[in-house]
Amino acid sequence: MQTWPEFLSACQQAANPERFTPKADAVYAVSSLSIIEIRGTDAESFLQGQLSNDVSAVTSTQSSFASHSTAKGRMLSSGRFFRAEPQCFYYLVDQSIAESSLAALKKYSVFSKVELSIRNDLHCLVVSGSAAEACCSLHTSKASYALEQQFQAGEVLASVIALEPLSLLMIAPSSELLAYISQHQLTEHIADETQLSWLNHQQRLAFVSAPLQDQLIAQMLNYQNNSAISFTKGCYTGQEIIARSQYRGKLKRQLYRAKVTANTAIAVGAQLSIASGNERLSSCGVVASSLVCSQQDSNSWQLDCLLVLTEAAAESDTLFLTEQPSTALTLQLIT
Secondary structure, eight states: OOSHHHHHHHHHHTOOTTBOOOOSSEEEEOTTEEEEEEESTTHHHHHHTTBSSOGGGOBTTBOEEEEEEOTTSOEEEEEEEEEEETTEEEEEEEGGGHHHHHHHHHTTOTTSSOEEEEOTTOEEEEEETHHHHHHHHTTSOGGGOOTTBEEEETTEEEEEEEETTEEEEEEEOHHHHHHHHHHTTOGGGBOOTHHHHHHHHHTTOOOOOGGGTTTOOGGGGTGGGSTTOOSSSOOOTTHHHHHHHHHTSOOSEEEEEEEEEESSOOOTTOEEEEEOGGGOEEEEEEEEEEEEEEEEETTEEEEEEEEEEEHHHHTOSEEEETTEEEEEEEEEEOO
């Protein structure tokens, strides 16, 4: 394998649309992510006033999650967040919102000494299993492996994104990533990107993509349970709404993981409804992430989904697609 496009093609060909099989040893490109770089002497202070996480706590050895919201607290973007250099940060967002996310941040950067851009010359790779173990063992002891742990492996920026199986997200130019694959003889473990969705689902992690933009506050994706929200760092855009939701009111919707049986595939952003009195349907949630586990035929789909639901919807075993009310979804929560 000599080129990045050839590797991307091999990853895509590894996909099985009818049945997903998790792999302990896997290597795959993450082509669905874009890297927004924020660089400059004011980068940290600028981001501290925009993103929901504590930017000052992100170091060369500790990555984070982050989100960027409107003044009304609705998320425009969310993703993993890295300090690449003392005055340079990487914000990984879904490719479908990269340009709009960049524009949303640039709008507030006029009076700060920062430069923002999308790094199209950098790519993302995930390595799971024995190869991840080998890489980590060179930079840290096994006893200290931890989520969001970050280190530099030559020209490659790496971060631990899962522990079972141990998985690393790597950021580097394609030549460096291809060299790593070749050096560790990983071509026999090539997989498709749905492996990352499975790792995220295992950890109840969902991120904003185009269908979810400007719809959800951070707690609806349970970001209060990880490093994506700091309640102590001070003001940032949307902070008042996020803090009020945390301390002064009951959150109306939150993230759940569920096994779903349906007669169709379910897209991210699909609105959900629940049957109420007089056989009427009322809005109760939205699909944040969906992974096809198996497809028996065109009318029988087994899905692993992350759903933003009301409490009543989470307690129901049947929901409906709002735009296709005749389509019933059978739910079984995964605890």
